[in-house]
Amino acid sequence: MRSMSSPMGGRRKSDDGERSLITSPSESNVNNPAVTATSATGEQEHTIDQDVKPVFVYALAFFSALGGFLFGYDTGVVSGAMLLLKKEMHLTPIWQELLVSSTVGAAALSALAGGALNGVFGRRICILIASFIFTVGGVVLGVAPNKEVLLVGRIIVGLGIGIASMTVPVYIAEVSPPQLRGQLVTINTLFITGGQFIASVVDGAFTYLQHDGWRYMLGLAAIPSVIQFFGFLFLPESPRWLMQKGRNQEARRVLSQIRDGRSIEEEYDSIKTNVEDEESGGGTVLWRMLSYPPTRRALMVGCGLQMFQQLSGINTVMYYSATILQMAGVRDDKTAIWLSSVTAATNFLFTLVGVWLVERVGRRKLTLGSLTGTALSLMVLAVGFLLSAQHSPPVTLHPTDPALNSTSCTLYGSCEPCILDPGCGFCYRENGTTIYDSTCLPANPSLAESAAWGRCSNVSQASDESFWAYNYCPTPYSWLVLLGLILYLAFFAPGMGPMPWTVNSEIYPLWARSTGNACSAGTNWICNVLVSLTFLHVAQYLTYYGAFFLYTGLALLGLLFVVGCLPETQGRRLEEIEALFSGRLCSCGASDDETSRNIQYIRGYGTHLNFGTFGLLDKTFGKESLTEFSKVHYGTADAASGIAYISFP
Numbered sequence: 001m002r003s004m005s006s007p008m009g010g011r012r013k014s015d016d017g018e019r020s021l022i023t024s025p026s027e028s029n030v031n032n033p034a035v036t037a038t039s040a041t042g043e044q045e046h047t048i049d050q051d052v053k054p055v056f057v058y059a060l061a062f063f064s065a066l067g068g069f070l071f072g073y074d075t076g077v078v079s080g081a082m083l084l085l086k087k088e089m090h091l092t093p094i095w096q097e098l099l100v101s102s103t104v105g106a107a108a109l110s111a112l113a114g115g116a117l118n119g120v121f122g123r124r125i126c127i128l129i130a131s132f133i134f135t136v137g138g139v140v141l142g143v144a145p146n147k148e149v150l151l152v153g154r155i156i157v158g159l160g161i162g163i164a165s166m167t168v169p170v171y172i173a174e175v176s177p178p179q180l181r182g183q184l185v186t187i188n189t190l191f192i193t194g195g196q197f198i199a200s201v202v203d204g205a206f207t208y209l210q211h212d213g214w215r216y217m218l219g220l221a222a223i224p225s226v227i228q229f230f231g232f233l234f235l236p237e238s239p240r241w242l243m244q245k246g247r248n249q250e251a252r253r254v255l256s257q258i259r260d261g262r263s264i265e266e267e268y269d270s271i272k273t274n275v276e277d278e279e280s281g282g283g284t285v286l287w288r289m290l291s292y293p294p295t296r297r298a299l300m301v302g303c304g305l306q307m308f309q310q311l312s313g314i315n316t317v318m319y320y321s322a323t324i325l326q327m328a329g330v331r332d333d334k335t336a337i338w339l340s341s342v343t344a345a346t347n348f349l350f351t352l353v354g355v356w357l358v359e360r361v362g363r364r365k366l367t368l369g370s371l372t373g374t375a376l377s378l379m380v381l382a383v384g385f386l387l388s389a390q391h392s393p394p395v396t397l398h399p400t401d402p403a404l405n406s407t408s409c410t411l412y413g414s415c416e417p418c419i420l421d422p423g424c425g426f427c428y429r430e431n432g433t434t435i436y437d438s439t440c441l442p443a444n445p446s447l448a449e450s451a452a453w454g455r456c457s458n459v460s461q462a463s464d465e466s467f468w469a470y471n472y473c474p475t476p477y478s479w480l481v482l483l484g485l486i487l488y489l490a491f492f493a494p495g496m497g498p499m500p501w502t503v504n505s506e507i508y509p510l511w512a513r514s515t516g517n518a519c520s521a522g523t524n525w526i527c528n529v530l531v532s533l534t535f536l537h538v539a540q541y542l543t544y545y546g547a548f549f550l551y552t553g554l555a556l557l558g559l560l561f562v563v564g565c566l567p568e569t570q571g572r573r574l575e576e577i578e579a580l581f582s583g584r585l586c587s588c589g590a591s592d593d594e595t596s597r598n599i600q601y602i603r604g605y606g607t608h609l610n611f612g613t614f615g616l617l618d619k620t621f622g623k624e625s626l627t628e629f630s631k632v633h634y635g636t637a638d639a640a641s642g643i644a645y646i647s648f649p
């Protein structure tokens with residue numbers, strides 16, 4: 001038996017058809033002890049669960065979201081740690097890149113493997129494994145004697161991040177009541193951005209400790225992971241997973257514990273029916289997902305959202321924020337690091353706006369609004385870079401030293417092409433807004449923080465006020481780029497940041513949930529590696545403004561995808577969401593506007609139900625609602641349990 005849904009005419013006011021559907025069972029159906037309806041706005045769910053104060057669920061969400069915090073902390077802390085590490089361990093650019101991207105690469109692999117782990121061991125054990133791995137990784141990084149051990153530590157930490165990133169949203173979604181689910185899962189992304197923010201503050205604080213500062217930066221992550229580990233020793237497994245494993249008594253106990261002793265019968269029955277329904281399939285889960293249209297569509301929507309999250313360039317913007325700030329005139333390294341934490345704080349604060357909005361406007365509108373703003377801000381960033389490039393200061397000094405003959409740096413006539421060549425940087429003096437005595441010089445191959453040769457080769461001791469710009473050009477249009485950066489974060493963080501995680505945690509039926517989340521989280525990490533590793537090359541070939549126009553185009557493509565394919569999942573039970581994907585792919589979103597459509601789920605309990613016959617509907621629900629039910633398109637009832645699901649054309 002499969003739950004069904006479909007549109008049912010226009011949105012009605014609460015005093016007409018919709019209300020009659022909801023109220024009629026209790027008013028007129030004596031044979032039918034429990035009938036509930038859920039509207040697209042989740043109104044009825046609210047009346048059922050509104051007064052539940054699930055304190056315990058908040059505690060579960062908090063301890064789980066520490067996984068999100070570690071995800072954010074470990075991905076965020078590395079940029080500051082690298083500044084110190086590259087000096088102390090004399091890291092070549094290859095090693096720097098390895099230490100940064102090994103974590104993300106390992107996260108991609110373990111997120112994909114996390115699906116199987118989740119299916120076998122359950123959510124709780126997976127979170128325990130992830131926090132254990134985080135702790136080991138933190139300790140290894142903190143005590144690492146050389147770069148090889150550092151690399152091992154970074155890979156270990158990445159393995160933890162991958163498992164946590166796919167398990168935590170699933171766990172939170174499965175323990176939350178429907179009307180709080182979006183908010184609680186979004187809290188996980190709040191913790192991710194919170195982790196990134198704290199990491200930037202820790203980076204700022206420990207840069208003053210030139211020797212071994214990086215040990216504290218990287219090692220401190222072991223503290224929250226130990227807290228999470230011990231917290232989870234006392235927390236329960238997801239009742240949905242327990243039922244899937246046939247541990248029904250345990251599931252009932254956990255459900256009543258997390259619902260603070262409220263009646264759980266209806267929820268328990270609904271999960272149980274869903275589990276029984278799902279046990280019938282054969283073959284691997286991924287194969288079953290791909291061959292069953294609703295889960296195939298859900299998977300495409302889930303992976304598509306994660307892909308567009310990364311392709312709209314969040315990590316490039318985060319990574320590039322220090323450089324953008326340098327363009328804006330912040331030359332001192334330490335100030336740039338501190339100001340980068342302002343960027344991370346903006347990301348965090350606006351994710352908070354997302355937590356507030358998600359249950360008010362729903363996932364679809366939030367994602368659409370966020371992605372529209374993100375595309376526009378990317379355009380502002382691109383135009384800012386374009387104007388900066390068009391007004392790029394010329395090279396005025398052409399030193400004739402023979403040491404320069406072997407480099408390409410002498411070929412460039414202005415700053416823009418010079419800084420886009422990874423081997424060169426721009427050395428200049430300035431007087432107010434006037435740039436003078438400017439040269440394109442080879443960069444110091446290991447540090448790139450100074451020129452390899454001549455003026456600017458020892459910038460900190462230069463008495464003549466020469467500036468060394470390795471990957472930016474001084475420009476009067478930096479304000480536009482800064483504006484683009486702030487707008488970008490303000491729009492991205494409430495919607496495109498958290499919604500891909502939130503939506504993925506709720507669009508798959510139970511049997512496909514861990515595999516679906518593993519695939520989508522894996523897609524997120526793979527696209528993350530792709531975008532961050534290619535950014536500098538893309539910029540080299542397309543220039544910075546070209547790169548940002550490219551991201552604008554990708555964000556616009558993402559917008560089309562969201563408009564067409566993302567249905568609203570707000571307020572629905574996880575067991576009911578599968579029905580949203582029963583239509584053709586990318587027809588679900590387009591017609592699923594709450595204002596033009598009203599989806600209803602009617603679930604009836606009782607031995608009298610037989611939805612094959614409409615006459616019985618009349619008897620069951622009373623005359624008043626017959627007009628609505630005459631539109632019934634499909635209905636099934638399980639004779640044994642007496643639970644029926646019907647849908648409307």
Ligand SMILES: O[C@H]1[C@H](O)[C@@H](O)[C@H](O)[C@@H](O)[C@H]1O
Nearest residue numbers: 189192193314315347497498
């Ligand atoms: O949702 C998160 C969040 O937006 C982070 O800021 C970003 O770094 C991650 O890649 C993303 O998955």
